Amino acid sequence: MSSIERGRYNRRLAPLLGHARTMIEVNFRSRITHGQRIELCARGPRIRSGGQTGVDRAALDAAVLMGRPYEGWCPKGGWAEDFLRPPGLLTIYPHLMETPSESPEQRTEWNVRDSAATVVFVPDSKYCSAGTDFTIECAKKHGKPYCILHYLDRGAIIGLKNIISQLGAAQSLNFAGPRESEHLGAYDLCLAVFIEALASHFGKNSDPKPTN
Numbered sequence: 005m006s007s008i009e010r011g012r013y014n015r016r017l018a019p020l021l022g023h024a025r026t027m028i029e030v031n032f033r034s035r036i037t038h039g040q041r042i043e044l045c046a047r048g049p050r051i052r053s054g055g056q057t058g059v060d061r062a063a064l065d066a067a068v069l070m071g072r073p074y075e076g077w078c079p080k081g082g083w084a085e086d087f088l089r090p091p092g093l094l095t096i097y098p099h100l101m102e103t104p105s106e107s108p109e110q111r112t113e114w115n116v117r118d119s120a121a122t123v124v125f126v127p128d129s130k131y132c133s134a135g136t137d138f139t140i141e142c143a144k145k146h147g148k149p150y151c152i153l154h155y156l157d158r159g160a161i162i163g164l165k166n167i168i169s170q171l172g173a174a175q176s177l178n179f180a181g182p183r184e185s186e187h188l189g190a191y192d193l194c195l196a197v198f199i200e201a202l203a204s205h206f207g208k209n210s211d212p213k214p215t216n
Contacts, residue, residue, distance in 0.1 A: 059181025119178035
């Protein structure tokens, strides 16, 4: 993707955040009953992430915004690069669990191990990092399926929708990718992609049904 195309794509994604939040408020909070929300949450996978800045954090925030269940392992003390002191991430994401170790590697491996599949989001095909490589190694080690999607590519939303549609409520989908410090803008770009994919899948049958 050229710099011009990337600029156009970024401008296209920017309005999605406000639009998605409005749609969530209408479809999932004011128009359906509590019982119907439970039914919606029974469709599709739980969202799993370690909560690090960037891609991981975008996955958790998308889940919260969409009213989706989330889970995941985080390093001991709830460490992330913007949460340096305990309880760290746990102050905002209480459903995360601490690993025995403060090592981010244990968090990464355990999230891969305990998920049905992992989606690795990277900017483009040229991007590489030790963390991304380690995530893929963990998936191979534990025999877990994984997929690499490029969040600067227009096809990322469609690809994520297809993956979500193949998983059920008893399963969790692990999200991984670069920290914000490794790729500036990863959070905003991925949050838009995640919200659109989740809203499309879980909102398609969200209109209230008559009750007897």
